[in-house]
Amino acid sequence: MKILMFGWEFPPHIxxxxxxxxxxxxxxxxxxxxxxxxxxxxxSGDEDESAVRILNASDIELFAEAQELExxxxxxxxxxxxxxxxxxxxxxxxxALVNYNIKGIQHKNQVIGxxxxxxxxxKYGANLLExxxxxxxxxxxxxxxxxFDVIHAHDWLTYTAGIVxxxxxxxxxxxxxxxxxxxxSGENIxxxxxxxxRWGMLEADKVITVSNLTRNIVINRYGxxxxxxxxxxxxxxxxxxxxxxxxxxxxxxxxxFLGRITYQKGPEYFIEAAAKVLKSYAGVRFVMAGSxxxxxxxIRRVARLGIxxxxxxxxxxxxxxxxxxxxxSDVYVMPSVSEPFGISPLEAMRSNVPTxxxxxxxxxxxxxxxxxxxxxxxxxxxxxxxxxxxxPALSKMAxxxxxxxxxxxxWDNAAFHVKKVYESAAIL
Amino acid sequence: MKKTLCLYFQVHQPLxxxxxxxxxxxxxxxxxxxxxxxSIMRKVADRCYLPANKLMLDLIKEYGKQFKISFxxxxxxxEQFEQFxxxxxxxxxxxxxxxxxxxxxxxxxxxxxxLRSPAEFRMQVExxxxxxxxxxxxxxxxxxNTELIYSDDIGAMVADMGYSAMLTEGAKxxxxxxxxxxxxxxxxxxxxxxxxxxxxxxxxxxxxxxxxGWGEWPLTVEKYVAWLNVAAKKDELxxxxxxxxxxGEHQGAETGIFAFLRHLPxxxxxxxxxxxxxxxxxxxxxxxxxxxxxxxxxxxxxxxxDLSAWLGNELQNEAFEQLYRLExxxxxxxxxxxxxxxxxxxxxDHFYYMCTKFFSDGAVHKYFTPYDTPYxxxxxxxxxxxxxxxxxxxxxxxELIKNRxxxxxxxxxxxxxxxxxxxxxxxxxxxxxxxxxxxxKTTLSALAADGPLPGVTGQKPAVKKTAKKAAPKKKxxAKKAAPKKKxxAKKAAPKKKxxAKKAAPKKxxAKKAAPKKxxxxx
Numbered sequence: 001m002k003i004l005m006f007g008w009e010f011p012p013h014i015x016x017x018x019x020x021x022x023x024x025x026x027x028x029x030x031x032x033x034x035x036x037x038x039x040x041x042x043x044s045g046d047e048d049e050s051a052v053r054i055l056n057a058s059d060i061e062l063f064a065e066a067q068e069l070e071x072x073x074x075x076x077x078x079x080x081x082x083x084x085x086x087x088x089x090x091x092x093x094x095x096a097l098v099n100y101n102i103k104g105i106q107h108k109n110q111v112i113g114x115x116x117x118x119x120x121x122x123k124y125g126a127n128l129l130e131x132x133x134x135x136x137x138x139x140x141x142x143x144x145x146x147x148f149d150v151i152h153a154h155d156w157l158t159y160t161a162g163i164v165x166x167x168x169x170x171x172x173x174x175x176x177x178x179x180x181x182x183x184x185s186g187e188n189i190x191x192x193x194x195x196x197x198r199w200g201m202l203e204a205d206k207v208i209t210v211s212n213l214t215r216n217i218v219i220n221r222y223g224x225x226x227x228x229x230x231x232x233x234x235x236x237x238x239x240x241x242x243x244x245x246x247x248x249x250x251x252x253x254x255x256x257f258l259g260r261i262t263y264q265k266g267p268e269y270f271i272e273a274a275a276k277v278l279k280s281y282a283g284v285r286f287v288m289a290g291s292x293x294x295x296x297x298x299i300r301r302v303a304r305l306g307i308x309x310x311x312x313x314x315x316x317x318x319x320x321x322x323x324x325x326x327x328x329s330d331v332y333v334m335p336s337v338s339e340p341f342g343i344s345p346l347e348a349m350r351s352n353v354p355t356x357x358x359x360x361x362x363x364x365x366x367x368x369x370x371x372x373x374x375x376x377x378x379x380x381x382x383x384x385x386x387x388x389x390x391x392p393a394l395s396k397m398a399x400x401x402x403x404x405x406x407x408x409x410x411w412d413n414a415a416f417h418v419k420k421v422y423e424s425a426a427i428l
Numbered sequence: 429m430k431k432t433l434c435l436y437f438q439v440h441q442p443l444x445x446x447x448x449x450x451x452x453x454x455x456x457x458x459x460x461x462x463x464x465x466x467s468i469m470r471k472v473a474d475r476c477y478l479p480a481n482k483l484m485l486d487l488i489k490e491y492g493k494q495f496k497i498s499f500x501x502x503x504x505x506x507e508q509f510e511q512f513x514x515x516x517x518x519x520x521x522x523x524x525x526x527x528x529x530x531x532x533x534x535x536x537x538x539x540x541x542x543l544r545s546p547a548e549f550r551m552q553v554e555x556x557x558x559x560x561x562x563x564x565x566x567x568x569x570x571x572x573n574t575e576l577i578y579s580d581d582i583g584a585m586v587a588d589m590g591y592s593a594m595l596t597e598g599a600k601x602x603x604x605x606x607x608x609x610x611x612x613x614x615x616x617x618x619x620x621x622x623x624x625x626x627x628x629x630x631x632x633x634x635x636x637x638x639x640x641g642w643g644e645w646p647l648t649v650e651k652y653v654a655w656l657n658v659a660a661k662k663d664e665l666x667x668x669x670x671x672x673x674x675x676g677e678h679q680g681a682e683t684g685i686f687a688f689l690r691h692l693p694x695x696x697x698x699x700x701x702x703x704x705x706x707x708x709x710x711x712x713x714x715x716x717x718x719x720x721x722x723x724x725x726x727x728x729x730x731x732x733x734d735l736s737a738w739l740g741n742e743l744q745n746e747a748f749e750q751l752y753r754l755e756x757x758x759x760x761x762x763x764x765x766x767x768x769x770x771x772x773x774x775x776x777d778h779f780y781y782m783c784t785k786f787f788s789d790g791a792v793h794k795y796f797t798p799y800d801t802p803y804x805x806x807x808x809x810x811x812x813x814x815x816x817x818x819x820x821x822x823x824x825x826x827e828l829i830k831n832r833x834x835x836x837x838x839x840x841x842x843x844x845x846x847x848x849x850x851x852x853x854x855x856x857x858x859x860x861x862x863x864x865x866x867x868x869k870t871t872l873s874a875l876a877a878d879g880p881l882p883g884v885t886g887q888k889p890a891v892k893k894t895a896k897k898a899a900p901k902k903k904x905x906a907k908k909a910a911p912k913k914k915x916x917a918k919k920a921a922p923k924k925k926x927x928a929k930k931a932a933p934k935k936x937x938a939k940k941a942a943p944k945k946x947x948x949x950x
Contacts, residue, residue, distance in 0.1 A: 280451060368784075371803045379449055386450040387807035390814070393746030394806055401784070 001422060002035040004148040004165060006139060006158035018178050020343065021210075022154060024237040028415025034422070039142055039161070132196070136160040143168045150174060150422045156181070156193060159200030172205040172425040179340045180217050186263055186338070198222045205425040208418065210234050210341040211362025230421055233366045235411040236346045243351060244320070246327045252285045252310075253389050256329040256353075258322065258344060259336075261292035266335035266358065266375045271298060273335075275305045276382035277389075284310070284389055289325050291316040326351035330395070331388045335375045336361045345370055349406045354398035356384045366409065369401040432665045433656065433702040434623065434710050436572070436595060437672035439477070440502040440538050441469055442777035444798055445812055453815045459769065464798065466512045473513040476676035481519040483675075483686060487693055488528045495693050496528045498706040499672065500572045503536030503556050504775060506563065517563065524564040530706035533557045533568035533591065539774035540738055542573055542582045543725060544752050552771065553589060570594065570707040574776050576625065576669065576728040577735070580721065583614035583622065591620065593711045595669060598624035599726045599733035609663030611710065612720035621711045622720050625669040625728060629659060634670035638683035649688060649695040657700050665714055666702075669728070678795075730785065738779040743806040748779060750813055757820050769816055773809075781805035 007022045026036050139161030143151075151173045153162030159175055166173040181189040181197055201207050201222050207229045209215040215231045218224050255277075257270045267288060274286040288298060288311070295313075302311045317325055326332070332348035332355045339361035346363065348355045349370065357364050358375035371388070373380040388395045446461035487495050501520065509517040523529045535541055536556035541549040553571070561567045571591040573582060578596035586594050598608025608624035632652070636642045644651065660666055671678065679685040696702050705713065729737040739745055751773055758766050781797045782805045799805040 276451065280453070368801075369803075371807075372801065379451075382451075383449045383807060383811070384803075387803075387810065390450070391746070391806070391810045393742045394803065394810070397742045397784075398803065 001033070001150070001419070001426075002037065002148045003029070003422065004037045004143065004146060004151045004169075004171075005039065006151070006153040006161045006165075007038060007040045018154065020237075021178065021234055024235060024411040025415055025418065027237065028235070028411035028413075029418065031412050032415050032419050034415070034419055037142070037146055037148060039139060132157055132160050136164045140164045140168050150425055152176060152422075153200065154178060156197045156200065159196055159203075163200060163203045166203065173203060174206045174208060174421055174425050175200050175204040176208045176210075177201075177214055177218055177340070178210055180214060180221070182217055182221060183214075183264060183338045183340050194222075204228070206230060206421050208232050208421055211365050213360070213362045213365070214340045230417075232414055232417045232421070233362070233409075234341045234343065235409045235414040236343060236350070236406060237411055238350055238407070244323045244327045246324055248328065250285065252283050253330040254285050254287055254328050255331040255333060255385055255389075256287045256289060256325060256348075257333050257335070258289040258317070258325060258348075259334065261288065261290050261295045261298055263294065264336060264338045265290075265292070266337045267292075267294055267298050268301065269335040269375055269378055269381060270333055271301050271305070271311070272378045273333075273381040273385060274311055275307050276378065277385050278307050278310055281386055281389060286311045287314060287325070287329075288312070289314040289317045289322075322347075323351065326353055329353045331356065331385055333381070333385065334358060334361060334363075335373075335381060337375050339363070346406045346409065349399075349402035352399050352403060354388050354395040355402065356381065356388070367402075367405060369398055369405050371398070429664065430701050430703045431660045431663075432705045432710055432713065433696065434498070434665065434667045434705055434707060435496075436498045436500070436532070436667065436669045436707065437674075438500055438572070438670070439505050439672045441465070441472065441505045441508055442538065442775050443504050443508065443772050444468075445778070445808060448808055448811045448815070450811050450814070453811060454818050457765075457769075457815060457819055459812045459816075460772070461798075465508060469508050469512040472673060472677050473516045475681065476673050477513075477516045478519060479681070479686065480672065480675040480689075481516070481523060483690060484529075485519070485523055485526070487690070488523070488526045491693055491697075493528045494697070494704065496530070496704045496706045496709065498530040498532060498570070499523075500532035500534045501560075502534060502538040503552075503559055504538055504772065506559060521563060524566070530570065530708050531560050531564045531566065531568055532570045532572045532595070532707065533560060534572050535574050537771040537775050538574050538777065539771065540574060540577070540748070540776050540779065541774060542577060542585065543735070543739070544748070545755055546585055548752075548755060548774075549585065550589060553586075570711070572596075575738070577725050578622070578722055578727075579725040580615045580723060582725065583620050583722070584616040587614060587617035587620035593621040593623060593707050595623045595667070595707060596625070596722075597726055597728040597733050598627055598667070601733065602720070602722050602726055606718070606720075607663050608667070609660060609665050610718075611665060611714040611716040612718055613716045615719045615721050618716075618719060621716055623665075623667050623707055623710060624720075626659065626666050627728070629655060629666060630668045630670050633668070633685075633688070634674045634678065637674075637679045637685055637688070646684070647688065649691045650699075652688075652692070653695045653699050656696070656702065660700075660702070665710060736785065737783050738776050741782070741784050741802075743782045743784070743802060744779045747782065747806065747809055747813065750810075750817070754817065754820050761820065766820060769819075773813065773816060778805070778809050782809070 005022075005026070007018075022038075026038060029036060135158070139158075143165035148169070148171060151162050151165045151169070151171055152175075153159050153173065154176045155178050162173050162175060165171070177197075181194045201218060201224045205228075207218060207224060209218055209229060209231050211233060212231050215229050218229050219226050255274070257265075257267060259265045261267045270286070270288065277284060278286075286307075299313060302308050302313075314321075314325070326348055329348070329351075330353070332345065332353045334342055334345050334355070334357045336342060336358050337360060339358070341362040342357065343363070345355045345357050345361075345367065349367075355367075355370040357367065357370045357372055359372045360375050364370070364372050371384045373384055375381075388398070444461045444464050445459050446464075448456075448459060484497060499520070506517065509520075524531065533553055533556055535549065535552040536559060537552060539548075539552060541552055557568055569591065570593045571586045571589075572595040573586070576596045578594065583594055594614075603624070608626050610624075612622040612624065614620040614622060629652075632644070632647060632655070636644070637647055639645055656666060675685050675689060693704070696704070725735050726733050727735060727737070739748060751770075754770065758770050777796075781799050782802045784802050797805065799808070
């Protein structure tokens with residue numbers, strides 16, 4: 001079976017969970033004997049450059065760390081498309097970012113995927129939706145030239161590409177919903193994005209969602225027939241993962257929030273819970289790691305609550321710092337208001353950190369050994385934090401069972417289910 | 429010889445804990461979810477206890493003493509009947525009056541004390557026996573431990589307490605090739621007879637009755653009595669042990685469970701050679717066939733039939749250890765409220781809620797727990813326990829009682845003391861209360877000082893011990909022994925004297941308090 005897959009980022013240049021998820025999924029699919037043509041927008045985005053090119057083996061070496069992956073790479077071919085699509089951004093944010101770049105501040109090897117060669121002309125990219133359309137056109141030419149059985153598109157930016165490819169080739173389309181507009185924007189959704197998402201879902205033969213939570217959103221808010229929507233929970237790949245040892249500067253226990261400081265991640269609930277815990281439990285510090293549009297507001301709130309001496313902000317963390325942060329932590333909290341899946345609790349549990357997650361996260365559907373609270377229930381959250389700090393038996397058990405649990409979440413299994421979806425789509 | 433069918437029903441409702449956040453620790457000492465306890469008791473009473481008791485009474489009236497059954501009702505359940513649904517207690521009393529019903533002894537608070545503390549276990553059993561005597565007029569002769577937990581050692585303890593028979597599970601891993609359908613004896617003390625649950629036939633009713641996926645569904649009395657006949661072809665005794673809540677609650681009335689029960693005796697009488705007997709009758713009638721070795725504790729729970737439902741993970745073990753660490757201190761303090769909370773916190777149900785097995789195997793667990801996850805159950809329990817520990821360790825002081833209920837309780841406590849006081853002395857109460865207060869304070873400060881007390885260094889431990897033991901009774905006795913004058917004197921006197929004085933009345937106190945210690949909760 002050969003799959004034409006539209007993604008947008010791949011290690012090492014990743015901006016978020018999606019790149020990691022695509023990487024893990026393709027690896028798992030390769031093991032399940034599925035061949036993949038992976039098409040992704042590339043940062044080099046020079047309009048003169050030929051739209052599609054096949055990545056050669058020497059380039060791949062850069063991010064394939066192990067020889068054992070050879071079998072995998074045999075199955076996966078890469079296409080890169082000159083484009084500046086960026087995941088996780090709405091059109092407004094995209095425009096802001098693009099303008100920022102025009103001002104001439106160029107970042108080399110930025111995580112978001114802009115390359116050195118990027119030289120923005122302003123002729124198209126400033127409008128994300130135009131960019132989406134352009135990507136779709138390029139995708140069409142790939143679809144014409146290549147042989148494949150099923151088309152698989154990840155998240156809304158590639159849905160149009162998937163739809164076009166389907167129209168041209170007549171092959172079935174599977175779209176993979178990692179997040180919906182409601183997860184990104186709350187209730188103030190961008191109508192154009194919503195329309196593209198809905199169009200993709202309607203055109204698709206099968207829709208894969210990363211959790212039942214997302215599945216319900218797809219069914220209820222996009223009006224998609226339930227029998228078409230299948231949940232395949234994400235997994236996590238800890239290959240090559242090594243734990244970090246850190247020396248602590250303070251004896252206090254550390255409770256960590258790690259993620260974008262934005263509305264949907266629920267930072268304010270973390271702050272309020274921290275204040276409650278600090279009132280009656282000494283010897284604990286809280287850390288909020290990340291950046292985002294609610295950053296300043298969060299700092300103000302911490303100051304107003306008078307807990308700033310025990311509540312610390314680290315700013316945006318990446319790479320090894322993230323691991324180090326986990327190694328420092330005694331409790332990890334993800335109070336997300338809306339989280340389609342949420343991979344970071346798994347990383348925390350992998351680092352032997354007991355974890356509290358909101359019931360409104362997709363990952364809550366697969367985890368048993370994380371403590372689950374409603375994101376809005378600050379008392380319950382504070383109580384859970386206190387419990388993990390005060391009762392050693394609790395954190396010991398959560399750590400031990402949690403590690404077992406995350407290690408059992410394999411991409412191979414998830415890929416097996418995705419393959420099943422392909423098969424069901426192919427015979428429709 | 430006619431074969432025997434022994435029906436035994438367990439009646440229990442736990443005293444559920446309220447949502448107790450850590451902010452409450454040290455501030456609010458009332459732990460129970462009155463709303464849930466009341467409403468669940470009300471619901472189960474209406475669905476199960478009242479209709480089932482009525483049916484049982486009708487059957488007994490119809491068949492006379494031919495139809496006999498047995499119950500054990502936990503003290504926790506009786507306490508809640510009294511509080512929330514007294515008519516249920518009355519209906520059990522009506523059953524007791526027929527003489528066809530045996531009431532068994534168990535631990536009063538449905539605890540796991542038998543696994544940890546022989547002294548505590550014995551106290552709870554005695555407490556329960558007294559409670560049964562009080563309500564149903566007869567001291568129990570047969571014992572059933574919480575969740576049918578049994579081992580050779582537990583059996584020996586029970587025999588020591590004078591019980592002639594005990595109920596437990598006919599666990600396959602214990603029996604091996606042996607049949608549960610005979611009477612056995614304890615290995616250590618053969619005087620104690622062991623009745624074993626026939627779990628297949630019991631669970632056919634208790635768990636499978638309404639299961640449409642079960643090949644034998646629907647279960648009719650005709651079919652069931654035929655099974656009984658097959659099972660007892662060579663054997664002589666079939667023990668059907670189950671939760672009483674099976675009738676109407678676990679198996680709703682709509683499943684036809686009451687009709688099944690209604691028609692079972694008639695069918696048994698017409699199509700089999702069974703007599704209905706209570707455990708005490710069984711012991712009188714049947715001869716034990718062999719001693720039964722049970723070196724490790726068994727129970728009637730889950731597939732494993734072991735203790736893993738309550739003490740199977742580190743959460744449960746930790747909570748259990750922390751709780752029983754308090755035993756010594758509580759018996760030293762010997763206060764009514766402490767005993768009450770201690771006993772209620774021992775209920776096996778709290779540990780059951782923390783069971784992580786329910787992740788894999790346990791529609792049953794899920795059905796019984798008020799918590800979403802075992803982790804939540806543990807956090808809540810440990811919050812309560814943390815507060816309880818502070819209460820136990822904190823010197824007796826005027827406690828801020830927020831809750832109306834506990835306020836009422838402590839009022840009754842207080843008035844009891846007053847009543848005792850009135851009987852003993854004719855002194856004005858106010859005066860005495862005054863004395864009590866001052867007395868308490870001084871003893872307290874001496875206790876709190878804890879360091880070497882001037883003048884008594886040599887015998888310090890002894891003094892301390894008596895002082896502590898006497899603590900709860902102090903109030904009363906101090907009042908008796910110490911007229912107001914003394915207090916004034918004490919205040920004025922140098923420290924040495926105070927200590928000496930304190931030591932003196934205390935000895936008297938210790939003696940007087942002694943008989944009380946046996947049954948502290950009375």
